[in-house]
Amino acid sequence: MKVLLKLLVLPLVALSLATGCNDKGKQKPEANRPRPARAPSVVVVPDQVKGKWKAVQIRVADKNAHLKKVYTLNIGSDFKLPGSDLTLKVETFLPHFVMEGTTLTSQSNDLVNPAAQLVIRENGKEIYKGWLFSLYPTAHAYQHPQYGFTLVDYMPAS
Known part of the structure; x- marks a missing residue:
């Protein structure tokens, strides 16, 4: 009787273990679903700001020359x-x-959180488009192998 029981139980245990092993590498169905596309950001310059600023000053650090x-x-x-x-x-x-x-x-047009949208091209090809924040210079900072960029000042239009 013990032998018969072993012959019936062992294959069931082996089958359940084999089935369990097959599930280990599988991802949940939710993980395979495509994520919804994020809506692109839109930049809106309010009338109170348009034409009020003519230039910004950016500090460029040359990491190789230490300048x-x-x-x-x-x-x-x-x-x-x-x-x-x-x-x-x-x-x-x-x-x-x-x-x-x-x-x-x-x-507003007050210097509360100054930010400049910067585009960097190398040999005519865009390599970066993002924001520099004077109050938070390391936030979203672009990592170029040779140069670092920091927004340091702003010049109002005359």
């Missing part, structure tokens, strides 16, 4: 970084940067 230099970049204009293949462009300056859902805007 830092401040450059004035006119908003909306290309700036060729001397001695490099980089072109910088400040697309937008928001003196009181806020994020409202997917909208990036300025709550």
